Amino acid sequence: MPNMGRSAPSAGPIVGAPQGPAAAQQSQTRSTTSPLVEIDAVDILFYARKGLLGRVSIPAVNGLSLDIHRGETVAVVGESGSGKTTLGRASLRLVKPAAGRIRFDGTDITQSSEGKLKSFRRRAQAVFQDPYSSINSYMNVYQIVEEPLVVHGIGSKAERREKVRQVLEDVRLSPPETYLSKYPHTLSGGQRQRVGIARALVLEPEYIVADEPVSMIDASSRAEILYLMRNLQQRFGIAFLYITHDIASAVHFSDRLAVMYLGRIVEIGPPAEVVAHPLHPYTQALIAAVPEPDPANRHRQRNVVPGEPPSPSNLPTGCAFHPRCPRFITNVCDGTTPVLKEISPGHQVACYLYEETAAGMASAAGPAIESAAGSAETPSP
Ligand SMILES: Nc1ncnc2c1ncn2[C@@H]1O[C@H](COP(=O)(O)OP(=O)(O)OP(=O)(O)O)[C@@H](O)[C@H]1O
Ligand code: SF4
Ligand SMILES: [Mg+2]
Secondary structure, three states: OOOOOOOOOOOOOOOOOOOOHHHHHHHHHHHHHOOOEEEEEEEEEEEEEEOOOEEEEEEEEEEEEEEEOOOOEEEEEOOOOOOHHHHHHHHOOOOOOOEEEEEEOOEEOOOOOOOOOHHHHHHEEEEOOOOOOOOOOOOOHHHHHHHHHHHOOOOOHHHHHHHHHHHHHHOOOOOOHHHHOOOHHHOOHHHHHHHHHHHHHOOOOOEEEEEOOOOOOOHHHHHHHHHHHHHHHHHHOOEEEEEOOOHHHHHHHOOEEEEEEOOEEEEEEOHHHHHHOOOOHHHHHHHHOOOOOOHHHOOOOOOOOOOOOOOHHHOOOOOOOHHHOOOOOOOOOOOOOOOOEEEEOOEEEOOHHHOHHHHHHHHHHOOOOOOOHHHHOOOOO
16 A cells, blocks of 8 residues: 555655656655745636626736745735635646646646646645535544545555544544544534644645635634644645735744735745845735734724725736835836845845835935835835
């Protein structure tokens, strides 16, 4: 039976991968040096009806590139509708890009058929906000966690039972016998999400997209679940894309933090640095809007990100944030779209404030532009 006990992260066969010793050597080299997931200039378009006969395209993800390395957690934050879930779904090839490439462990899966994606589907899993939205509510915990093994034809009945027991221990539903015959509605929100994580883990994936995994759980269990995921990630070397609205947890539980606005990453870097020294005016506004944790300050007026996001079907020209930006540079920001530029090691931002020529124009036109290091100041909304 294939690999029922997890040890070090595996570099198993992938769709369309070359075979033989040379390929194995190439695959090993890739595994240590190349990203596990490569999203390269990807566009994802949806279509919505407009009027009786017309339709309008919604660019949910827009020329986005992101590499995720083995054992790395990349957190993605951004307002509702910024494209976080679509990015996660694209990386799992649950939606097909209109442009760009998606590679997994070096293999291009952009246009692969479902048949060819079978091995990838085993190696890449998802943990959802509501793990039961797609699960038959008449299945008990054992059936829920066993099902992916059955679907992929893995193990004998006895081996599967042992694997399910082991994975329930891994997610700290212990002793497993207490939970095997329970139904989801008899479990707490935290226990249900542990079952959801066990279902994702049972196939020993190398990559997991966790899309707001704790937003429906009571506050007291949230940190426990996030610590559990961090622990599993470190123990098994799993790469995570952690999608959240909660910047504080993103900082605590990720290795890199990406900020999305209308389908693009506008800033990415080491989480503590992005939060302490946010460069993009949108990141600055998002961070200023984080609720005040100190109860003594609860009556202080809350900041909000200024304005409303424009309709994704009618994006502004240039920097998509420009209609809301307090530091808009006339004739620059509404021209062409700024691209990500590295400002300090690993910290990139897409904003004309950090382009010398444009910043010079802005200085001449009005308020001084701070240096990258000094720009942590939060603009007043
Ligand atoms: N199946 C779909 N059909 C049409 N439009 C869609 C579809 N899925 C997403 N969209 C649109 O794509 C854009 C990005 O949506 P997405 O769900 O990825 O955002 P999000 O950042 O995950 O938001 P939230 O924080 O609310 O979950 C939105 O404008 C959304 O309305
Ligand atoms: S490019 Fe211009 S509009 Fe966009 S965030 Fe930077 S300053 Fe604001
Ligand atoms: Mg979402």
